[in-house]
Amino acid sequence: MNMHALETPVRSNPVQIGKILRMALLLMPLLSGGLSFVYIKNQQFALGDQIRQTERSLRETRAENEVLLAKVTSMTSRRALQERVSSGFIAVVPVTGDKIARLLPPTQETETTALRTAFNGASRQ
Amino acid sequence: MNKVDRTRIIVASAVASAIFTAFSARLVHIHITKHEEYSRIAADKHSKRQIIRAKRGMILDRNGEILAANLPVRTIFADASHITNPQELATLAASRLSLDAAELAEKFASGKKYIVLKRQVPEQLTLDLFEEMQSRRLRGLYSEKDSIRTYPNGSMLGHVIGFLNHERKGIQGIERTFDAELTGTDGYRYIERDRTGREIVPYRGLEEEPENGQNIRLTIDMHLQAILEEELDATYKELRPETVTAILVDPHTGGILAMGSRPTFDPNNPGEAKPEQMKNRAIIDMVEPGSTFKIVVAAGALNEGTVDEKTSIFCENGRFVYAGRTLRDHHGYAQMSVRDILVKSSNIGSAKMALMMGADKYYEYVRRFGFGERLGIELPGEIAGLVHPPSRWDKLTITRMPMGHAVAVTPLQIAMSMSVIANGGKLMSPRIVQSLESPQGREKTMKAPLVIRNVVPEKTARFVGNALSAVTQPGGTATYARVTGFNVAGKTGTAQKVSPNGGYAAGKYVVSFSGFMPAEDPRFVCLVIVDDAKVASNLNYGGTLAAPVFSRIAEKTARYMNLTPTLPAIPLLDSPLAKIENATQKTH
CATH class of the missing domain: 3.40.710.10 (DD-peptidase/beta-lactamase superfamily)
Incomplete structure (x- = not known):
């Protein structure tokens, strides 16, 4: 028996914890960097969707506002109101001259031959 | 290591180096020499210049009464390359927009990326149409903002205010004289869309806000x-x-x-x-x-x-x-x-x-x-x-x-x-x-x-x-x-x-x-x-x-x-x- 062979220590392949840890420590920032990148990208896309939705609802609200403004303008326009007055929907009582109080009330003219044509709706009827 | 081994290693390394050098050279050529050309082709495929319309200014009388206003409407268009179910989409769009379904289906089959279906569609009708599309999982129709000029007082002061032609250019009255001031300047935004046609917001490119038109206040009472x-x-x-x-x-x-x-x-x-x-x-x-x-x-x-x-x-x-x-x-x-x-x-x-x-x-x-x-x-x-x-x-x-x-x-x-x-x-x-x-x-x-x-x-x-x-x-x-x-x-x-x-x-x-x-x-x-x-x-x-x-x-x-x-x-x-x-x- 070869005693020398028996005494020779067995060649083992031990786990080198130190090296592994060292590698892990080196890779950790890379891994976390990569994960963070993916997370941030996802967040970016999610926020992008939110921005798109918000912009859309903002656009719709603005458009609705403009539609309403156009409707209000049309319904309160002079033409629309005049139509309502003439149809009797809105009753307007004309203010006659004697109902207007003035600081310098005009004196009544006694002369009957003086001419006047000024506002005289009756002459048209 | 004998001489033969060394020779083999040198040959293999040289071949590998040559291959990698060739690929590298090609990459440099694509990325640097051809950068502009390929960027443009890529941009054409994905990126689009979206016009943001400026709002036309209003015309007011001296007391602020509105004489000319804008009614928002939409222009509905189709991107046929995004349409997955042309027949169903044609039927839906035809019923909502009062168009001919067969004619629409024919347009969708053309594969064109921009087909105008109808202009001056009311805002609410557009919203209803897109909601219906979403619920039926249809895609391929889009809308652009537009507006109609309205004159709430009708013929009153018509000669002074004027009107616009179909290209929204003023051709009479104040609308014409102050066309540039009323029109403002359109903005734009470069956007990219995904395969379903939705905008990818993080990839937004250059953007400029529109400059809305000015309001014109008249001396008219x-x-x-x-x-x-x-x-x-x-x-x-x-x-x-x-x-x-x-x-x-x-x-x-x-x-x-x-x-x-x-x-x-x-x-x-x-x-x-x-x-x-x-x-x-x-x-x-x-x-x-x-x-x-x-x-x-x-x-x-x-x-x-x-x-x-x-x-x-x-x-x-x-x-x-x-x-x-x-x-x-x-x-x-x-x-x-x-x-x-x-x-x-x-x-x-x-x-x-x-x-x-x-x-x-x-x-x-x-x-x-x-x-x-x-x-x-x-x-x-x-x-x-x-x-x-x-x-x-x-x-x-x-x-x-x-x-x-x-x-x-x-x-x-x-x-x-x-x-x-x-x-x-x-x-x-x-x-x-x-x-x-x-x-x-x-x-x-x-x-x-x-x-x-x-x-x-x-x-x-x-x-x-x-x-x-x-x-x-x-x-x-x-x-x-x-x-x-x-x-x-x-x-x-x-x-x-x-x-x-x-x-x-x-x-x-x-x-x-x-x-x-x-x-x-x-x-x-x-x-x-x-x-x-x-x-x-x-x-x-x-x-x-x-x-x-x-x-x-x-x-x-x-x-x-x-x-x-x-x-x-x-x-x-x-x-x-x-x-x-x-x-x-x-x-x-």
């Missing part, structure tokens, strides 16, 4: 415009003239308070209007002004010292033979002062004043009053009128022009010349735009009143103004222009219409009244022109047709402006037409 339009409508219906025009001006600033003419049109439906209805006659019609032009010769002769307040001119008892032709007055007058010539509207007196001044001097005053030039109102198409220089006059012109013949002027020029008398002698540039405002109404660009020139001194203007006050008093030619409680100054005009075949058209007249009120402190100038009224010749005068219209407009305007009456009230009198009608009824 819609209260006064309504008064004016009501009277125009009534006159057009009652007298059945070819046209009727009226202008209300602030003589001190030249600001147009109201302006209108008949016939008119609705700018909401310009396609339905005839060309004749679309003319803004206040600035593009030429008329012979008639006797309203006599203020020019009177003011000119006084200012030049040719005559003074006491000068007496012999008016030939109504018949003045000059250059072989006879000039007549309505009534025969002997000696008359300048004041009386204006009050009685003597043609002979006016002609003699012009003769005393001389052709060149008289012509100078015609031009100084603004006739024969564009006054610069901010509306398209203003004409200069026609005033020939003395070198082109015949022998009779100097006697005809002072009474408003042998000259063609615009209604605006007549109104502005009366403003010269009303404001103390200054020819103002007519303005219809008060300010330009940012969409938020914060920044304003005010348009200041502009004096074109001093025509006559205040003293001369006041003398002519006083004479014009007498025109509306008993004995004058325009008693029907009187307004209870106020002193009215003005001048009538009656001119026979020029015939297209040469000479004058028999029985056709252009009658007018141009005046201001209160005479002692004028707040407004008003001109009324009635062209070819269908009434008897003995009624077809400025004093009988145009003066009563002026009177009604002036009284309502005075009420609106809250002017305090300074004169005693005067009793009502039937209008001349009502008088005739009453007389006719009694005889039958």
Whole structure:
């Protein structure tokens, strides 16, 4: 028996914890960097969707506002109101001259031959 | 390691290096040398320049009343490369947009990336359509923002506001003059879409916000415009003239308070209007002004010292033979002062004043009053009128022009010349735009009143103004222009219409009244022109047709402006037409 062979220590392949840890420590920032990148990208896309939705609802609200403004303008326009007055929907009582109080009330003219044509709706009827 | 092994390693390394070098070289070529080309191809495939439309500015009256607004609508378009179910999408879109389904399916099959399906689709209908698409998981239709211009007051002030063509370009009125200011500048944004056509927001590229158009605030007061339009409508219906025009001006600033003419049109439906209805006659019609032009010769002769307040001119008892032709007055007058010539509207007196001044001097005053030039109102198409220089006059012109013949002027020029008398002698540039405002109404660009020139001194203007006050008093030619409680100054005009075949058209007249009120402190100038009224010749005068219209407009305007009456009230009198009608009824 070869005693020398028996005494020779067995060649083992031990786990080198130190090296592994060292590698892990080196890779950790890379891994976390990569994960963070993916997370941030996802967040970016999610926020992008939110921005798109918000912009859309903002656009719709603005458009609705403009539609309403156009409707209000049309319904309160002079033409629309005049139509309502003439149809009797809105009753307007004309203010006659004697109902207007003035600081310098005009004196009544006694002369009957003086001419006047000024506002005289009756002459048209 | 033996020699063979080493050789093998060197060969393998060399081959590997060569391969990697080739790939690297190719990558460098693609990334650096061909960068621009491939970037463009990639951008064309994914990136799109999205136009962000600027909002067109509004048109407002001086009190902020909206005269032109925008109604948001959508343009629906399809990207056929995104459509997954063309048949179902065609059926849905056809039912919602009132289109033909088969035609849509054919369009979708073309594979084009931009197919316009329908324009001017209401906002709510678009939202409903896209909700329905989402619920049915359909894709491929998109919308673009657009708007329709609306004019809430319809035909009221239509000539001044104008309208847009189908390309949204202003082609008449304020819409045209201020098209650039109203339009603003479109913005843009470079975007990328995913395969479903949705925008990928993080990949947004260069972006520029749109600059919305400015709001235009006019000098027009819609209260006064309504008064004016009501009277125009009534006159057009009652007298059945070819046209009727009226202008209300602030003589001190030249600001147009109201302006209108008949016939008119609705700018909401310009396609339905005839060309004749679309003319803004206040600035593009030429008329012979008639006797309203006599203020020019009177003011000119006084200012030049040719005559003074006491000068007496012999008016030939109504018949003045000059250059072989006879000039007549309505009534025969002997000696008359300048004041009386204006009050009685003597043609002979006016002609003699012009003769005393001389052709060149008289012509100078015609031009100084603004006739024969564009006054610069901010509306398209203003004409200069026609005033020939003395070198082109015949022998009779100097006697005809002072009474408003042998000259063609615009209604605006007549109104502005009366403003010269009303404001103390200054020819103002007519303005219809008060300010330009940012969409938020914060920044304003005010348009200041502009004096074109001093025509006559205040003293001369006041003398002519006083004479014009007498025109509306008993004995004058325009008693029907009187307004209870106020002193009215003005001048009538009656001119026979020029015939297209040469000479004058028999029985056709252009009658007018141009005046201001209160005479002692004028707040407004008003001109009324009635062209070819269908009434008897003995009624077809400025004093009988145009003066009563002026009177009604002036009284309502005075009420609106809250002017305090300074004169005693005067009793009502039937209008001349009502008088005739009453007389006719009694005889039958």
